[in-house]
Amino acid sequence: MSKTKLPIISTLLNNDSLQHAGYLAVAKTRAKVLKVVSMVLPIPRPLLYVGEEACYELCDMIINEGSTNVFIATDEVLNKLGVPSKVTDYLDKHNVSYHIYDGITPDPTFAVVEEGLSESISNNCDSILAIGGGSVIDAAKMIAMSQGNNCKPQKLIGILKARKSCMPLYCIPTTAGTGSEATLGAVVSDNETHQKALSIDPRMIPLAAAIDPVIMKGMPKHITADTGIDVLTHALEAWMSVNASVETDYYAASATKSVMHYLPVAYNDGGDLKAREEMGIAAHYGGIAFNKAGLGYVHAIAHQLGAHYSIPHGRANAIVLPYVLDLNRKSSEKRLAKLARKIGIIESTQAGKSDKELASYFIDQVRALIKSVGIDPTVKGMKESDFDDIAKAAAREVSDTYAVPTYMPASGIKDILSRIKATSEKRAADDDSKNDKVA
Numbered sequence: 001m002s003k004t005k006l007p008i009i010s011t012l013l014n015n016d017s018l019q020h021a022g023y024l025a026v027a028k029t030r031a032k033v034l035k036v037v038s039m040v041l042p043i044p045r046p047l048l049y050v051g052e053e054a055c056y057e058l059c060d061m062i063i064n065e066g067s068t069n070v071f072i073a074t075d076e077v078l079n080k081l082g083v084p085s086k087v088t089d090y091l092d093k094h095n096v097s098y099h100i101y102d103g104i105t106p107d108p109t110f111a112v113v114e115e116g117l118s119e120s121i122s123n124n125c126d127s128i129l130a131i132g133g134g135s136v137i138d139a140a141k142m143i144a145m146s147q148g149n150n151c152k153p154q155k156l157i158g159i160l161k162a163r164k165s166c167m168p169l170y171c172i173p174t175t176a177g178t179g180s181e182a183t184l185g186a187v188v189s190d191n192e193t194h195q196k197a198l199s200i201d202p203r204m205i206p207l208a209a210a211i212d213p214v215i216m217k218g219m220p221k222h223i224t225a226d227t228g229i230d231v232l233t234h235a236l237e238a239w240m241s242v243n244a245s246v247e248t249d250y251y252a253a254s255a256t257k258s259v260m261h262y263l264p265v266a267y268n269d270g271g272d273l274k275a276r277e278e279m280g281i282a283a284h285y286g287g288i289a290f291n292k293a294g295l296g297y298v299h300a301i302a303h304q305l306g307a308h309y310s311i312p313h314g315r316a317n318a319i320v321l322p323y324v325l326d327l328n329r330k331s332s333e334k335r336l337a338k339l340a341r342k343i344g345i346i347e348s349t350q351a352g353k354s355d356k357e358l359a360s361y362f363i364d365q366v367r368a369l370i371k372s373v374g375i376d377p378t379v380k381g382m383k384e385s386d387f388d389d390i391a392k393a394a395a396r397e398v399s400d401t402y403a404v405p406t407y408m409p410a411s412g413i414k415d416i417l418s419r420i421k422a423t424s425e426k427r428a429a430d431d432d433s434k435n436d437k438v439a
């Protein structure tokens with residue numbers, strides 16, 4: 001090989017489009033495999049109780065299933081607020097023993113799961129009831145799986161690692177967001193590095209869940225907003241996935257419709273039980289939809305923004321979502337227009353418009369919704385020197401796990417990051433000049 005050819009080869013190897021072609025081939029093959037797996041793998045559904053009595057109905061089921069000592073997994077804040085008391089009062093009335101473990105933290109680590117597991121075993125608990133948001137439910141899934149399989153939680157990381165069923169598991173979500181009570185995955189963080197590890201197994205889907213609006217009504221406004229947009233993102237990414245099906249479309253469209261209508265209501269009046277209930281069902285439906293159709297770039301980039309700049313998951317999704325919708329505008333034009341028609345958000349001024357116009361109208365509505373629930377669309381402290389790492393990790397997450405309508409090269413992800421950074425800096429400058437004028 002002549003020396004003169006080396007720079008050409010080196011240039012080709014570093015060429016973004018060439019690397020993207022390889023990435024594209026791998027990602028598309030994985031997406032096809034995921035589609036087959038999602039079609040073949042039986043994914044159970046939890047029995048769902050909905051309404052102001054849902055908690056009691058779930059407790060009746062736990063009692064009727066023969067549990068005599070329930071391990072209640074929750075977090076310290078919820079326990080201090082007395083949220084589990086609706087359940088514990090009922091269990092007391094029916095002479096059923098329970099043990100409350102409130103040590104679950106946001107983004108639970110293996111140490112947290114192991115501590116919960118040890119408390120469940122030492123207290124001879126025979127069922128687990130998770131009362132909390134996504135972190136609590138994920139930790140409870142891991143505790144239930146570890147106890148049922150008599151193994152350490154680390155052994156369950158990966159796909160289908162369990163040999164036996166988990167201990168009977170029940171969930172009462174306190175936020176309308178992750179839909180974790182419907183999904184076959186749980187995320188646990190490493191004790192030191194806080195790198196996230198995923199366990200995927202349909203055996204961790206709970207036997208039953210209660211969507212109880214009374215439990216959800218105390219959720220603060222900013223959490224209502226963040227988690228609500230997380231639901232919308234699950235639904236939209238599942239809707240736009242190339243692995244979407246008639247079944248996932250039903251759940252994704254239903255969840256989208258509910259969020260567009262009820263999120264502002266729940267945000268403005270947390271005590272509106274109808275809105276809380278509809279948002280709880282939407283979160284559950286979003287979980288069912290992405291269980292099979294998967295997620296996409298919004299989650300992949302949001303996970304990285306969350307890890308680098310400590311942004312709550314739902315808010316990170318809200319920041320990224322409009323940019324990815326814009327990116328998919330062309331490839332998902334028909335799908336977004338179909339969704340806009342299906343959920344009936346088209347105003348009379350939009351009747352008879354083209355798919356292109358309806359897709360744009362829908363994206364505008366999403367932007368307006370995010371704004372209406374007071375979400376700050378900026379990220380503080382973004383550094384261009386982080387962008388390479390973020391783009392690589394996000395691209396890897398997409399090619400490993402999702403089936404997206406448009407695969408973008410790393411430069412595309414970096415472009416989105418640059419736009420978020422520019423918006424954030426402009427907002428900060430505008431705020432500074434407003435403050436100067438006031439001073």
Ligand SMILES: [Fe+2]
Nearest residue numbers: 178230234299
């Ligand atoms: Fe999410």
